[in-house]
Amino acid sequence: MKVHISELQDHAGQSVTVSGWLYQKRSSGKIKFAVLRDGTGYLQGVIAKGEAADSALDDFERLTQESSFTMTGPVREDKRAPGGFEMTVKELTVIQVAGEYPIGPKEHGPGFLMDNRHLWLRSSRQHAIMRVRNEIVMAIRQFFYERDFVLIDTPILTGAIGETASTLFETQYFDLGKAYLAQTGQLYVEAGAMAHGRVYCFGPTFRAEKSKTRKHLNEFWMLEPEVAFNDSNANMQLQEDLVCYIMDWVLRKCRTELAALNRDISKLEAVKAPFPRISYDEAIARLQKAGMTITWGNDFGAPDEEKLMEEYERPLFVYNWPTECKAFYMKRNPERPDVVLCDDLLGPEGYGELIGGSQREDDHDLLLERIRAQKLPEESYAWYLDLRKYGSVPHAGFGLGLERVVGWVCGLEHVRETIPFARTIGRLYP
């Protein structure tokens, strides 16, 4: 019977067939060990003269690292074996003998590993990260499904629309002129919220920023929920609920992966509601008191974020930022037009901005004023302004960067490892 290694506990004592790739082999004369990797786990096969077919012994000799093969025989639990199970191999058949495999059991540099990303994905650490990413995506979808949110897929090809025009990837779109790869689905999801109440989009996002930091990708996955009748406070509550839900999910489902990544679980267990909330004004006051040179009206630099997070082990909300440093669609605080009703959620351990959210400007004339003030192409936003003409309501939403969350959960140095094939400036291969 063909089985996956993850299913072996149901087949102890039985003879089974597993197929996969050679992770490692060792030989000690008449007894040989082949560790097979099938994507669900590792299984050590023991090939002994007398037990195994002669052809199996011959095929074992031909195996090189990452060669594909099948082995058959009775399996049993064995504490000595990596993976906990061991097979007494009767048959072993090579499917393909792999050529000299570039990635060895020793250390490699990041450039080399990224050039071989298609192979690097097989290594245990990268395997664990992708499993965690998968679970985080599942947690997010489940969270919104349970709360009756509707998935609204937003276009990836758009006209000139978004936040700032300088960071868009462009392409020619038939006879209609330039098209741009979406840098946010938010404006569209606002339309969805007016149709369904509670919606979200979750897809790839493109930013042509020439940033070269451990937190940036030029193509990344962003989750953007949008809720009609939510204000900024309810928005922050939703963010907090979501992050706690993800953390709880990961701690239940990814123990093996987090252990493989050497992640300090206590750091993740410390992420519990409520998250502290401070205003931008207060954040500036604290930073200045701590000796930082930042002044009111400026965005935080990485050192500012780190300084601010020093005393926190859970994420921190910083709300109501200066109008001048935030996007045109954010709603101005009616009592203080110099700030907008928005929030950034900063992650602990230096992981930076995990979420950016805001209540949206729902007044047609104020929104139009902002579009004009920022010299955005008014025609392109006609449909967006329509949302404020036909039953405008208060509403709010946010954007969560999947890769930053994965990097945080896994405790990684760089987001390029959180996505199967990272797109960064200077990297389009593989």
Add this chain to the structure above:
RNA sequence: UGGGGAGUGGCCAAGCGGUAAGGCUCCCGGCUGUUAACCGGGUAAGCGCAGGUUCAAGUCCUGCCUCCCCAGCCA
């Protein structure tokens, strides 16, 4: 774009003016319980590119290229 660092066999890495260590991979041999096994033997680079100094240059000088890290921008 600015600041810092690095480019030596397939991978990792020593050498810092005198004629290219070592490890991993790979190949051959040994071992009936190995755990990134071990033991013995073997193949493989002229040192990012282009000039220059010198009797002699990975090693010094000049210019260029590439990569990495930090910053800006943001999720």
